[in-house]
Amino acid sequence: MNAIETHALTRTFGGLTAVDGLSLEIPSGTVFGFLGPNGAGKTTTVRMLAGLIAPTSGSAQVAGRTVGRENEAIRRSIGILTETPGLYDRLSAWQNLVFYARLYDLDAKRAAVQTELYLRQLDLWDRRNDKVGGFSKGMRQKLAIARALLHEPPVVFLDEPTSGLDPEAARTVLNFVKTLRAEGRTIFLTTHNLPEADELCDLVRVDTPNRLREGLFGRGVSVRLAGEAQPFVAAARALSFVRDAAANDGSLSVSLDDPDRQSPLLVEALIKAGAQIRSVEPIAHSLEDVYMELVGKNKAR
């Protein structure tokens, strides 16, 4: 089941097209990386999917709810870390979180339990009674992430979660996102940080200004075949552990969660389907290489 689906989602502001025909299918439990330079429409996409702004055209579903028609239900089902933490400086960390927990309909007791849980998980428990105005940037970011999770949403949007953080704070945030992934939540992550996306994401998409690119494979293998690869795309996609597959110049690019373990099963299935395999290689391009290539092409256009 897909946690997020969009179909030709478009948003224009006057004459500017911020998001142009975005179509996505993000399975539940996936960490999805949405990459792109400034102005590429990442934040606009997050805002549309969070029901904060309306699409100009196209449609989207988040957590089974339709954007535009069920925005309030969507807001209850998602957690969102906005570009800036947006915390109340004159309130303590505890007061900030309890306020939001109650806004998300948690009763007083549960709000207190959840607030304590996340303050402890993010090493902020000792500072719970301090005014947020005195917090470092990293602490504020952690607190904002805690705020996004208080109501245990199945879908979490993290807009640049490590932006501007020192390496230690960034590492804490990244490790926390990994724990969220382990819990099976769907995470929609926008970032400029390519190694971070490489490390965290199951699926990655690069979004360049005014034009959205096809999906890239975070992990996988390239299977070189004798002959056309296209006829074997369906056979590869039919395997339950295959995230996606595409034909590319006589090779089959296959997205896998665990290439070391799943490649032999893939090869076996392809041979059964009649493919003649010449070689199987891990996808060698780093995410950074692919990103720079896509963004570079877009600039040259």
Place this chain on the structure above:
Amino acid sequence: MNKVWLVLQKELRELLPQRVLLFSVSFIPLVLVVLSGFFLVYPLRGVRLPVAASDPRLAGMSPMEIQQAFMGMEFRIILLFQSLIIPAVIAAYSIVGEKNNRTLEPLLAAPVRTWQLLFAKSLAALLPAIAVTWISGGIFIGEVAGLTSPAVSAMVITPGWLTTLILTVPVMVLVPIALAVMVSSRVTDPRSASQLSSLVFILLLLVLEISGSALVMISVTEALVATAVFAALGAALLSIATRLFQREAILTRWT
């Protein structure tokens, strides 16, 4: 209503530690009650009393009492209207301030409805104004009762004025608050919000000053009717403010 209460609590928690704001809220009423006490003891002498002098209730009063009655009646009008100043400023800042502090987007992303948000913010501006009005009104009543004769007290502190102080003013304050919330929803920086709200306030004050004497001379029944009219007007304006509040425009157009 639970979410209105939550947002209201948050607003008050943010407002109350601000000493400058508290000082500005308290300063004018404090000056007024000090001045009113002073002028009740030392009323201005030799001033013509065009309206008060012709009031039949002044018959039998000494010149000192007439002067005190005149002073008391002037101050009771000012005391009612000073309560309009601060809430408009607080309300004007409420939306723009959230945007400037970058706290608005997470708030709008939460499952809270626009009317709940704006109603809570209006109440947060209203409650300090009511508190200040009632406290300063109480001190003024004490001054009049303690410093003037029963005849003067009865002339200054009428049942109609008391009803206006207790009921009419709190709902009357909703009007500038709702206007300020409208302004706050449409402009993009606190300075513009404050300036436009001040302009709205001055226009409102002019209208009220023109009808001010009539307002404080009214009977209890008239004060109750005025309360109902201002309540309906305030509610209508808040409803319009809710419709004018565009989450999307605020998120995308404001820098």
